[in-house]
Amino acid sequence: MQEYHILNGDALRNRFPAELKGKCITFRECFIDGPLKAQSYEQLLIDRSQYIKQEYNSTHQEYNDLVIKELEKLSNIPDNSEVNLWFEDDLFCQSNLWFVLHRFHQINKKNIKLYLIRPLNAFPYSYGHHSNNELIHIYTNRQKLEQLELWSNLWKSYADGNTTTLLQIATQLKSNYSHVRAAVDSHINRLPNNNSDGQPQEFVKNLIKQNPNLSFKQVFIAFQDKFPQYGYGDTQVRKWFDQYQKLV
Structure with missing residues (x-):
């Protein structure tokens, strides 16, 4: 084998x-x-x-x-x-x-x-x-x-943007793979809605608003310390940094 x-x-x-x-x-x-x-x-x-x-x-x-x-x-x-x-x-x-x-x-x-x-x-x-x-x-x-097959459906729900089914499947997997529900929750928390740009985006926006002189390196380190569960790299966070810097 x-x-x-x-x-x-x-x-x-x-x-x-x-x-x-x-x-x-x-x-x-x-x-x-x-x-x-x-x-x-x-x-x-x-x-x-x-x-x-x-x-x-x-x-x-x-x-x-x-x-x-x-x-x-x-x-x-x-x-x-x-x-x-x-x-x-x-x-x-x-x-x-x-x-x-x-x-x-x-x-x-x-x-x-x-x-x-x-x-x-x-x-x-x-x-x-x-x-x-x-x-x-x-x-x-x-x-x-x-x-x-359940894992495959998890991906398809993620790709479709179907958070309801995504949560249902994560719950089905929870007894053996508890970390999946946490990842799904993180995904849902990052999605923009009428009141928020999404949890990670809001953190970067508020940090820059409160401390406009922070460098990208300082913002990225603070982000990684606060939200390691997302796994975002510097390229993703840099996009938000540049976006919100223009609003200061």
């Missing part, structure tokens, strides 16, 4: 324990942001490539080389394999996990065993705080992941 490790980003790839055998696949998308729904899987990747090009100053070739080629490896995983999913508990990582599980449901491999490898409770949003031995420890205590 072949073994695979799907790693959410290069940071973990660069320090992945040599003691753990198997082939690594690096997932480099960021489904916390940008288009989520298209008529087909292929069209979604085209839309994502265009979005990443515009928002992250990338190129279509870079997206193909860094993202699509790794995604293709998912389809090439043979039947009867073990797949370890290394995704942290924050919304950034969880939305990526939901997509990966939806993709596995689509390609319908036979007798694939899926395992979720979550961080230690002390560091739910960062493998970066784990030692080499701790990474091995959480692998040893990996959790078998089941109910694949």
Whole structure:
């Protein structure tokens, strides 16, 4: 039986324990942001490539080389394999996990065993705080992941913007995967409504309003300290910083 490790980003790839055998696949998308729904899987990747090009100053070739080629490896995983999913508990990582599980449901491999490898409770949003031995420890205590169709529906509800169904599915998964409900709650809290731009956006706006001379670095550090559960990187927060700076 072949073994695979799907790693959410290069940071973990660069320090992945040599003691753990198997082939690594690096997932480099960021489904916390940008288009989520298209008529087909292929069209979604085209839309994502265009979005990443515009928002992250990338190129279509870079997206193909860094993202699509790794995604293709998912389809090439043979039947009867073990797949370890290394995704942290924050919304950034969880939305990526939901997509990966939806993709596995689509390609319908036979007798694939899926395992979720979550961080230690002390560091739910960062493998970066784990030692080499701790990474091995959480692998040893990996959790078998089941109910694949339910996970696929979780992704589809997320992509559709159907928060009612999203909450219902998260509640169904709660007994075995309690962190999913927390990620769904974070997603709902960030959505704009008539009274708010969204929880993380409002924090940045109010911080700048109260302290207009703060640098982006200071705002970003304060944001990370306050809302690690979102997993937003500096690029996402920078957009809000620039937007609200103009209003001061």
